[in-house]
Amino acid sequence: MQGRKRVMSGVMKGVVVAVARRISSLFLVFLVLFSVCCLPKKTWAILDPVDFLALQAVRKSLEDMPGSAFFAGWDFTGDPCGFPGVFCAGDRVVALALGDPRAGSPGLSGRLDPALGRLSALAELSLVPGRVIGSIPDSLSLCSDLRFLALSKNFLSGPIPDSLGSLRRLRTLDLSYNQLSGSIPASLPSIPTLANLVLCHNRLSSSIPTFPDGAPLLRLDLKHNDLSGPVPALPPSLQYLSLSSNRLAGRVDGVLPGLTRLNYLDLSMNQLEGPIPGCVFSFPLASLQLQRNVFSGPVAPAAAADVAIPVVDLSYNRLWGPVPPQLAAVGRLYLNNNRFTGEVPGRLVQGLMGGMQLLYLQHNYLTGVEISPTAAIPVGASLCLQYNCMVPPVDAPCPVKAGTQKTRPTDQCPEWQG
Numbered sequence: 475m476q477g478r479k480r481v482m483s484g485v486m487k488g489v490v491v492a493v494a495r496r497i498s499s500l501f502l503v504f505l506v507l508f509s510v511c512c513l514p515k516k517t518w519a520i521l522d523p524v525d526f527l528a529l530q531a532v533r534k535s536l537e538d539m540p541g542s543a544f545f546a547g548w549d550f551t552g553d554p555c556g557f558p559g560v561f562c563a564g565d566r567v568v569a570l571a572l573g574d575p576r577a578g579s580p581g582l583s584g585r586l587d588p589a590l591g592r593l594s595a596l597a598e599l600s601l602v603p604g605r606v607i608g609s610i611p612d613s614l615s616l617c618s619d620l621r622f623l624a625l626s627k628n629f630l631s632g633p634i635p636d637s638l639g640s641l642r643r644l645r646t647l648d649l650s651y652n653q654l655s656g657s658i659p660a661s662l663p664s665i666p667t668l669a670n671l672v673l674c675h676n677r678l679s680s681s682i683p684t685f686p687d688g689a690p691l692l693r694l695d696l697k698h699n700d701l702s703g704p705v706p707a708l709p710p711s712l713q714y715l716s717l718s719s720n721r722l723a724g725r726v727d728g729v730l731p732g733l734t735r736l737n738y739l740d741l742s743m744n745q746l747e748g749p750i751p752g753c754v755f756s757f758p759l760a761s762l763q764l765q766r767n768v769f770s771g772p773v774a775p776a777a778a779a780d781v782a783i784p785v786v787d788l789s790y791n792r793l794w795g796p797v798p799p800q801l802a803a804v805g806r807l808y809l810n811n812n813r814f815t816g817e818v819p820g821r822l823v824q825g826l827m828g829g830m831q832l833l834y835l836q837h838n839y840l841t842g843v844e845i846s847p848t849a850a851i852p853v854g855a856s857l858c859l860q861y862n863c864m865v866p867p868v869d870a871p872c873p874v875k876a877g878t879q880k881t882r883p884t885d886q887c888p889e890w891q892g
Contacts, residue, residue, distance in 0.1 A: 521554050522565045524592050529554050529567065531589035536572065539580035539604060544573050566595035568619075573602030582606055586625075591616040597643075603627035603651075610649070615640045624648040626672070634673075636661050648672040650695065658683055658696075666690075674698055674716065682717075685709050696720070697740065705729050705741070716740040718763065727751045742766055742787070750788070752776035755800070759783045765808065766790040775800045788812065789834065797822065797835070810834040810858065810876070818843035818859075832856045836876045839863050839887060863887035 530550060538545050547558040555562035561569035570593065573582050581604020590599065591613025597620060606628040614620065615637035621644060630652040638647070639661020647662070650672045657680035662671065664686065670693040678696070681703035685691060689709040697718040704724035705717065710732050718740045725748035726741065733739075739754065740763035747768045754762065755775035765787045772795030773788065775781055780803035787808040794813040801807055802825035818835060823845050826833050831854065840862040847867050851857050858872035860880050 520565060521562065521567070525565075525567045525595075526550075526554060528589040528592040529557075529560065531587045532570075532572075535587035535589075536582045536584040536606070539583050541580040542574055542582065544579075544582065561598075563595070567593050568595050569598040570596060571598070571600045571602075573604060575602055580604065581628075586611050586630075588613040590614060593617060594619075596620055598622040600624040601626075601628060605629055607631065609633075610635055610638075610654075612637050614638065617641070618643070620644055621667075622646045625652070627651040629653055631655065633657075634659055634662075634678075638662065639664055641665060643667055646670040646672075649676070651675040653677060655679070657681075658701075660684075663689060663691075669693070671695070682706050682722075705746070708733060710735065712736060714738045717744065718742045720744055722746060724748075730754050733757070739763065750793070755781045755783065755786075761785045763787050764791070768792055770794070772796070773798050773801075797840070802830070805830060806832040808832070808834045809838070811837040814838040814840055817841060820844045826855055826857055827852060830855065834858045834873075835862070836872055837861045839882070841887075841889070843867060863889075 533545060533548055544558055554560055559571040560567060573579065579602060581602045583605040585608035586606060588611040590611055594617060596617040599620065600622070601624065603626070608630065609632035610625065610630055612635045615635065618641065620641050623644060624646065626648050631654065633656035634649065634654055636659040639659055642665060644665050645667050646669065648670070654676040655678065658673065658678055660683045662668065663683050667690065669690050671691065672693065672695045674695045674697040676699055678699040678701060680701065682696065682701055682705065684706045685708055687709060690711055691709045692711060693714040694708070694712060695714065695716045697716045699720055701720040701722060703722065705722055705726050707729060708715070712733050713735050715733065715736060715738065722744040723746065726746055727749055730751050731753050734757060736757050737759055738761055739759055740761065742763045743766045745768060747770065749771035750764060750769050750773060752774045753776045756777045762783050762785065768791065770792040773793055775798055778800070781800050782803055784805040786801065786804045789808040790811045792813060794815065796816040797809060797814050797819055799819035799821040802821040807830065818840055822833060823843060836858040841864050843859060845867050849868055851868065851870050857868070857870040858876055859866040860872050860876055861882055863882050865881055
């Protein structure tokens with residue numbers, strides 16, 4: 475009898491275990507079905523295979539520089555949408571930020587793989603400063619949704635692909651601080667949404683292409699290239715213009731008057747000539763840099779009111795005539811190495827005593843200044859008057875470039891009675 479009880483007990487235990495296992499299996503099936511049907515798609519969606527393979531190709535063509543660990547998080551046994559710098563919408567890559575963006579990161583080396591063009595939903599592509607070499611892939615033109623493209627501060631070389639002009643949604647193109655050569659593609663200004671074009675510090679040559687009148691361009695930075703020819707007509711929407719350190723020539727008095735929204739203007743270190751339009755002194759500028767050209771003629775601000783630009787540098791030109799008193803409110807004023815004549819307006823001296831930080835008038839033909847020999851230049855302010863047609867009435871330190879000679883030779887100042 476006891477044996478039969480033991481047998482029955484064992485049978486019952488086996489049934490209980492089997493039922494428990496069955497319930498456990500059903501519960502697991504329920505969890506899987508629930509995760510598929512009820513959880514947000516983002517937790518189970520699989521990256522598009524084309525994008526997956528494109529990311530693998532990008533990874534193979536780039537490496538972390540010593541001290542960088544950006545690609546340590548790129549483990550293709552996991553979800554690529556969780557990789558550093560990879561941003562997805564659904565099953566597509568929409569943004570790719572290559573490299574550790576933190577300040578001081580060593581960046582990446584290698585090349586940009588043409589497979590980037592297979593990321594057809596890509597809207598943003600950026601590359602941190604590093605040592606990436608080679609050309610810009612022409613295939614990027616296939617990313618028709620691209621709005622932001624920034625590949626600055628690397629060692630990219632060769633021409634800018636003309637095909638980038640087919641990116642009709644592109645708003646920002648920053649290829650600055652590379653080794654790009656050739657001309658600026660004429661197709662770029664025709665991009666209807668282009669607001670920021672930054673190509674400075676390259677080896678670009680030829681002329682600046684023409685922009686349509688209605689272009690929405692806000693920032694144009696082409697400084698430190700080898701561009702030549704005239705400054706072309708530019709859209710009135712422009713707020714930032716830097717063309718410094720090129721070989722541009724010709725006049726700008728037909729171009730600048732229409733750019734009334736400019737808050738930064740730098741045309742320095744070119745071969746520009748003719749008069750400086752008086753209207754530019756009334757623009758809402760934070761800085762006006764026109765030094766080291768061959769501008770000539772008098773400086774005549776269009777408005778009678780004081781010029782409120784913090785920095786005005788007109789040095790090393792061929793400007794002549796009297797120094798305009800409207801410049802008394804400028805914070806840092808460089809008029810040195812020109813051909814200005816007459817006396818320094820008393821308003822400029824008052825401005826120096828009342829808030830102007832710097833007034834450079836050396837190497838002109840000025841004949842006098844209303845300032846007491848015992849006047850004390852405010853601490854933090856700089857005044858230089860040497861090498862004019864007068865004996866400097868105050869002993870103020872000048873920059874080394876001004877030399878040591880206090881006055882011009884008298885044969886250069888026939889009207890000066892010294």
